[in-house]
Amino acid sequence: MAVQSAARGQRKKTGRIGRAAGYGFVLPAVLFTVLFEYYPMLDGIFHSFYRWNGSTVEKFVGLDNFAEIFRDGVFWTSVKNMLFFLFFQIVLMIPTIAACIVLFRIKNSKMQYVYRILLCVPMIIPGIVTMLLWQFMYNPQYGFLNQLLDVLGLQQLQQLWLGDPALAKWCLIFIGFPWIGTIAALIYLAGLQNVDGSVWDAAAIDGAGPVKKALFIELPLLKGQFKLNLVTVLAGTVTGYGLQLVVTNGGPGFATLVPGLYMYQRAFGSGTSDYGYASAVGLILFVIALAISAISIKYIRSEE
Amino acid sequence: MNRLRHTKKIVQKHKSRGMRTALAAAVLMTAALSGCSGNAEEPAPSSPAAGGQAGEGSIPADKSFKIKVMSWQGPQEQYGPAYNAAFDEYMKLHPNVKIEHLYQPLANNGYDKLLDTQFVSHEAPDAMQLNKYSMRKYADQDYLALLDGPMQQLSAYNDSAARWVDTFAGGEKGFTTLKSFNKYGAITSIPVDGGPGANPVQPFYYNKDMFDKAGIAELPETWAELIEACRKLEAAGFDALAADGNRFMQWITTYVGNQLEPGHVPGLFEEKYRIPELKGDMDAIALLTGKYKADNPVEAAELAIIKDFSQYWQDGWAAVNEDQAKQAFLLGKTAMYMSGNWDYSYFEQNVKGFAFGIIPFPVITKETTPFASEMLPVAGDQQSYGWSVNKDLENDPDKLKVVIDLFQFLTGKETQKKMSDAGVFVPVVSGVSTPDKVKPFIATANNKIPTVDIFSGPLFALANDNKAILQVYLTTDEDTAGTMERLHQQAATNARKKASDALDAEGGVPNQIEILQQSLDKQKADNAPAAVVQSTTDSLNVAKLKLELYKQYAEPLLK
Numbered sequence: 001m002a003v004q005s006a007a008r009g010q011r012k013k014t015g016r017i018g019r020a021a022g023y024g025f026v027l028p029a030v031l032f033t034v035l036f037e038y039y040p041m042l043d044g045i046f047h048s049f050y051r052w053n054g055s056t057v058e059k060f061v062g063l064d065n066f067a068e069i070f071r072d073g074v075f076w077t078s079v080k081n082m083l084f085f086l087f088f089q090i091v092l093m094i095p096t097i098a099a100c101i102v103l104f105r106i107k108n109s110k111m112q113y114v115y116r117i118l119l120c121v122p123m124i125i126p127g128i129v130t131m132l133l134w135q136f137m138y139n140p141q142y143g144f145l146n147q148l149l150d151v152l153g154l155q156q157l158q159q160l161w162l163g164d165p166a167l168a169k170w171c172l173i174f175i176g177f178p179w180i181g182t183i184a185a186l187i188y189l190a191g192l193q194n195v196d197g198s199v200w201d202a203a204a205i206d207g208a209g210p211v212k213k214a215l216f217i218e219l220p221l222l223k224g225q226f227k228l229n230l231v232t233v234l235a236g237t238v239t240g241y242g243l244q245l246v247v248t249n250g251g252p253g254f255a256t257l258v259p260g261l262y263m264y265q266r267a268f269g270s271g272t273s274d275y276g277y278a279s280a281v282g283l284i285l286f287v288i289a290l291a292i293s294a295i296s297i298k299y300i301r302s303e304e
Numbered sequence: 305m306n307r308l309r310h311t312k313k314i315v316q317k318h319k320s321r322g323m324r325t326a327l328a329a330a331v332l333m334t335a336a337l338s339g340c341s342g343n344a345e346e347p348a349p350s351s352p353a354a355g356g357q358a359g360e361g362s363i364p365a366d367k368s369f370k371i372k373v374m375s376w377q378g379p380q381e382q383y384g385p386a387y388n389a390a391f392d393e394y395m396k397l398h399p400n401v402k403i404e405h406l407y408q409p410l411a412n413n414g415y416d417k418l419l420d421t422q423f424v425s426h427e428a429p430d431a432m433q434l435n436k437y438s439m440r441k442y443a444d445q446d447y448l449a450l451l452d453g454p455m456q457q458l459s460a461y462n463d464s465a466a467r468w469v470d471t472f473a474g475g476e477k478g479f480t481t482l483k484s485f486n487k488y489g490a491i492t493s494i495p496v497d498g499g500p501g502a503n504p505v506q507p508f509y510y511n512k513d514m515f516d517k518a519g520i521a522e523l524p525e526t527w528a529e530l531i532e533a534c535r536k537l538e539a540a541g542f543d544a545l546a547a548d549g550n551r552f553m554q555w556i557t558t559y560v561g562n563q564l565e566p567g568h569v570p571g572l573f574e575e576k577y578r579i580p581e582l583k584g585d586m587d588a589i590a591l592l593t594g595k596y597k598a599d600n601p602v603e604a605a606e607l608a609i610i611k612d613f614s615q616y617w618q619d620g621w622a623a624v625n626e627d628q629a630k631q632a633f634l635l636g637k638t639a640m641y642m643s644g645n646w647d648y649s650y651f652e653q654n655v656k657g658f659a660f661g662i663i664p665f666p667v668i669t670k671e672t673t674p675f676a677s678e679m680l681p682v683a684g685d686q687q688s689y690g691w692s693v694n695k696d697l698e699n700d701p702d703k704l705k706v707v708i709d710l711f712q713f714l715t716g717k718e719t720q721k722k723m724s725d726a727g728v729f730v731p732v733v734s735g736v737s738t739p740d741k742v743k744p745f746i747a748t749a750n751n752k753i754p755t756v757d758i759f760s761g762p763l764f765a766l767a768n769d770n771k772a773i774l775q776v777y778l779t780t781d782e783d784t785a786g787t788m789e790r791l792h793q794q795a796a797t798n799a800r801k802k803a804s805d806a807l808d809a810e811g812g813v814p815n816q817i818e819i820l821q822q823s824l825d826k827q828k829a830d831n832a833p834a835a836v837v838q839s840t841t842d843s844l845n846v847a848k849l850k851l852e853l854y855k856q857y858a859e860p861l862l863k
Contacts, residue, residue, distance in 0.1 A: 051801065051805075053805075054441070055441055055444040055445045056444045056487060056805075056811045057805050057808070059808060059810075068797070073790075073793070074768075074769055074772075074794075138623075139620070139624075140618075140619045141619070141635075141637045142631075142632075142635060142637065160620040160623075161620065161623070162623035163619060163620025163621060163622050163623040163624070165622075165780060168623065245412075248623055249549070249550070249625075250772065251622055251623060251772060251775055252775045252776075252779050253622070253776035253780070254769070254772050257772070265769075268413050268416075273441070274768075
């Protein structure tokens with residue numbers, strides 16, 4: 001009896017030590033996450049209620065920054081542009097799904113492997129290089145597109161591309177053609193590989209053709225992966241601005257300005273740093289991204 | 305030495321009060337760098353300048369020093385090699401000093417971002433090149449040494465008995481704008497390239513072959529002649545100008561606007577306020593009070609001139625950055641490109657297949673607009689960038705002495721001559737001859753508009769998104785009135801913020817006055833050099849006048 005009790009005590013002690021060690025191992029990660037992820041975010045929320053230039057001026061202004069944003073025509077122009085990009089970014093998720101379904105159906109495993117490699121290769125090219133290459137291609141004087149049209153004798157089709165306020169947004173959308181996202185593709189392919197093979201056998205017995213298979217089997221089964229990629233696209237498009245910053249800097253005029261870039265410009269883009277205002281823009285973007293993502297997740301139910 | 309210890313003690317006593325400490329440190333630096341003499345008029349004992357000859361400086365010879373300096377002058381650009389050659393020469397002169405020249409490009413705010421983190425972690429270089437906006441930011445954050453003290457000393461590399469500050473072209477007055485650009489009213493940088501004698505208006509590089517083919521025999525000297533030349537170039541099938549949607553926007557509005565109606569804004573205020581230090585404040589208050597309206601005819605004329613000119617810029621310019629515009633000129637796609645002397649060597653080495661020349665920025669005459677002054681802004685007091693010294697060096701007086709000595713060397717006449725020849729820039733010190741290729745970049749008899757009277761286009765200058773709004777104006781059908789209204793909306797908001805910040809008791813001018821007053825009292829009590837006391841007194845008087853201006857005009861409107 002005493003032996004059992006001692007053993008129990010020993011197990012308890014070992015368990016406590018084990019738990020403590022576990023928490024100890026997790027602690028650095030938690031600390032760093034709080035310090036580098038949550039602290040800047042909370043600091044941004046805090047400063048969104050301040051007039052703050054990063055050095056001499058730090059004055060509580062209540063909701064003044066938000067009131068100014070709502071009156072700010074440039075901000076609303078940027079929101080309109082963002083919605084334009086958002087719509088097309090969602091639409092342009094289709095090519096990746098379609099490519100993955102087709103790739104998954106390739107019977108020859110060697111060819112499937114080759115295509116998978118080809119899908120992944122763009123991943124190792126830095127995004128900024130791709131953007132700069134496209135920027136160069138769009139140059140009206142010596143860029144690839146106008147040169148090509150010139151060689152083909154189609155001078156009448158030459159454009160100002162990024163220099164034309166009416167075309168610039170479309171040019172940005174076209175960057176990334178044929179719009180196959182590598183990470184998204186890997187997620188979809190992993191999803192398809194996890195589907196039980198009997199589903200395909202049953203579909204074959206029922207005489208389902210390729211289109212029916214896609215509409216009634218593959219797409220519903222990929223809803224979970226689609227949801228994940230959708231949230232990434234939503235959050236990325238609402239808060240992101242890398243493409244606009246590198247390729248057009250929001251121009252010409254405000255033609256490609258998005259709220260994230262506007263936030264960046266207000267904080268770092270001019271002689272007078274308006275960090276408080278930029279923080280308020282950031283907070284609004286955070287709320288918008290959160291709301292859109294929550295709504296999307298709620299209304300797209302995945303097949304478990 | 306006792307004086308040094310005493311000053312240190314005072315500084316430590318007030319360490320918690322950052323701004324006061326900074327100014328006191330300037331006094332300490334003066335004392336330390338003057339070999340504890342406490343008298344700025346006397347040369348340091350070992351300084352060869354005492355004998356009236358250029359020499360080797362007066363740095364500790366028994367210690368080794370590793371100095372890190374950072375600039376945006378790449379090793380392939382013309383200033384970079386000029387600096388590197390000067391650093392090599394200094395190291396030969398002082399074998400115990402090793403200088404590491406770090407290059408950090410400006411692109412995407414990379415330069416400032418790096419410095420932001422380096423300053424916070426006290427890892428910043430010993431000296432770094434900064435523009436006036438960054439200087440203000442870092443000086444206000446107490447990261448930069450205040451240089452009024454060292455500037456009052458004799459330079460070891462100058463053959464006259466003048467104070468270092470007086471060896472610069474324009475003397476101490478040349479630093480007025482920079483001094484007004486930080487809360488201490490202090491000198492926070494040492495100019496080395498691009499002196500006050502430089503023409504503040506950049507010229508156009510032009511393709512001589514295209515001009516010949518277009519039949520332009522005489523180079524344009526007036527704005528009307530420039531437009532005529534553009535017409536001829538377009539008629540000959542050439543794009544006249546390589547513009548960009550960023551830097552060029554800023555330049556063209558500044559250079560056109562600067563020539564119009566001198567004294568337009570200062571004329572709205574009493575005489576006593578019309579000083580260069582209050583120029584930006586007068587612009588803001590004029591907007592805030594409605595003295596300067598959204599339909600201001602001078603700014604409208606400025607915009608109209610630019611719009612007319614924009615028809616001759618290359619297609620798609622709004623989406624092009626300055627490097628791409630430069631490439632367009634280099635590749636012979638356009639006939640002109642606006643830039644400064646820093647591009648001269650680049651074009652000299654890289655232009656192939658055509659000859660290039662330089663056209664000074666034309667004078668706008670009454671033929672173009674009735675607001676034309678037919679003059680250009682005066683040169684001098686145009687220091688827009690320089691080298692600042694890391695405040696951390698105040699903890700290492702010997703190293704600080706070396707860094708100051710290095711910059712005295714760089715701004716010595718002999719070094720300036722060599723650097724100016726190699727880097728094609730206007731020397732920052734007086735009495736240095738310049739090579740012919742620098743001459744197009746030097747101010748002429750046309751540069752006559754006094755700084756305080758220069759029209760800076762307050763709507764454009766104070767609007768956050770000025771370049772984007774201008775792009776819309778120039779690339780769409782938006783009219784001048786609509787554009788000015790858009791600029792006015794942003795500018796008026798910013799003017800209000802500026803006034804509110806200025807009147808703020810904690811971070812505004814009242815606080816600045818308190819600090820300056822306390823510093824002045826301390827300087828007097830410490831028997832600081834007369835020039836340092838005078839410099840602080842001047843800054844205090846300017847701050848008081850500034851507060852008076854805001855109280856008189858802005859305060860009633862903000863209540």
